[in-house]
Amino acid sequence: MRSRYLPARRALIFWTLFIGLGAVAGAVGMLADPSGHAMGMDAMLPYFQKMPLADLLYKDFVFPGIALLLVNGIPNLCAAALLWAKKPSGVVLGGIFGVTLMMWIGIQFYLFPFNFMSTAYFVFGFLQAVTGYMAWVFLRQERFSVPAETDPRIGTDPTRLVVYFSRMGYTKRVALEEAARTGACVYEIRSTERTQGTAGFWWCGRYGMHRWDMPIETDMPDLSAFRHVTVCSPIWVFHLAAPVRSFCRQAAGQIKEADYILLHHQKNDYRNAAEEMDRLLGLCDSPAVSICCREGRYLRRQRIERKA
Numbered sequence: 366m367r368s369r370y371l372p373a374r375r376a377l378i379f380w381t382l383f384i385g386l387g388a389v390a391g392a393v394g395m396l397a398d399p400s401g402h403a404m405g406m407d408a409m410l411p412y413f414q415k416m417p418l419a420d421l422l423y424k425d426f427v428f429p430g431i432a433l434l435l436v437n438g439i440p441n442l443c444a445a446a447l448l449w450a451k452k453p454s455g456v457v458l459g460g461i462f463g464v465t466l467m468m469w470i471g472i473q474f475y476l477f478p479f480n481f482m483s484t485a486y487f488v489f490g491f492l493q494a495v496t497g498y499m500a501w502v503f504l505r506q507e508r509f510s511v512p513a514e515t516d517p518r519i520g521t522d523p524t525r526l527v528v529y530f531s532r533m534g535y536t537k538r539v540a541l542e543e544a545a546r547t548g549a550c551v552y553e554i555r556s557t558e559r560t561q562g563t564a565g566f567w568w569c570g571r572y573g574m575h576r577w578d579m580p581i582e583t584d585m586p587d588l589s590a591f592r593h594v595t596v597c598s599p600i601w602v603f604h605l606a607a608p609v610r611s612f613c614r615q616a617a618g619q620i621k622e623a624d625y626i627l628l629h630h631q632k633n634d635y636r637n638a639a640e641e642m643d644r645l646l647g648l649c650d651s652p653a654v655s656i657c658c659r660e661g662r663y664l665r666r667q668r669i670e671r672k673a
């Protein structure tokens with residue numbers, strides 16, 4: 366699959382260099398001519414008098430120049446160097462310095478009358494922060510590794526089956542661990558629609574939003590041959606993932622006994638998804654577990670209480 370982290374990292378290098386070099390240039394200009402005359406900024410000095418210790422620090426542009434260098438210049442250039450060296454800390458710092466820039470401009474909003482430059486740089490700071498966050502998410506997603514189906518315990522109990530659907534591999538890992546724990550055979554639900562990558566995410570979101578079934582491949586095993594089936598599903602738009610909905614509809618009446626494992630980003634338990642699977646499969650109060658998983662970190666696992 367094409368990396369989403371690499372373009373996000375490149376965009377973050379652009380922002381950190383753009384802001385960092387701009388800040389260094391501005392700071393050098395202020396320190397070279399502290400009156401601000403050379404840069405046409407001398408008329409701005411009176412606005413600084415609202416700041417604490419104005420008599421001491423804002424008589425000229427020496428302190429603002431040093432502050433600009435220390436707050437936006439050097440930190441952004443360090444982040445750019447770390448990103449260039451492929452260090453994950455560069456991703457975190459690059460994003461944080463976007464927020465720092467927004468706070469810096471927040472002070473300018475307080476000091477100066479409305480002006481184009483401050484507004485533009487506030488937007489740049491926002492874009493830098495968003496790029497940093499995206500790069501961080503993509504990095505974590507791409508570092509997540511899905512185990513191969515090679516555990517010798519999988520398939521040792523032919524009366525049990527673990528069924529799963531997974532886009533990013535988070536549900537797959539849990540499904541394979543469950544199969545290894547119980548000795549169950551494994552069946553992956555595969556969609557015939559596009560589910561991978563950014564376009565796949567939005568396409569899945571469309572199915573999730575409308576609570577549609579999503580077409581799946583028709584290589585389902587004989588479900589009635591299993592004593593127990595564990596169905597593992599991600600949550601899409603607060604409900605059961607569309608391919609698992611299709612599976613359950615097609616499996617109606619064929620599964621004798623089931624339990625469910627639900628994976629999701631938020632800390633809800635999503636019992637509605639367990640209830641939907643029971644309804645579709647024609648079962649009642651099947652045990653269910655809910656797992657909160659964020660970018661490959663499994664944060665919380667809880668049993669869903671089914672009976673009122």
Ligand SMILES: Cc1cc2nc3c(=O)[nH]c(=O)nc-3n(C[C@H](O)[C@H](O)[C@H](O)COP(=O)(O)O)c2cc1C
Pocket residue numbers: 530531532533534535536537566567569570571573599600601602603604628629630631632658
């Ligand atoms: C289209 C879509 C919609 C989602 N909606 C939700 C949601 O409403 N609530 C939630 O907690 N997680 C939601 N998620 C996050 C997934 O449930 C979560 O990342 C899950 O671990 C993905 O598992 P997978 O990698 O095995 O596909 C959504 C994911 C996708 C792709």
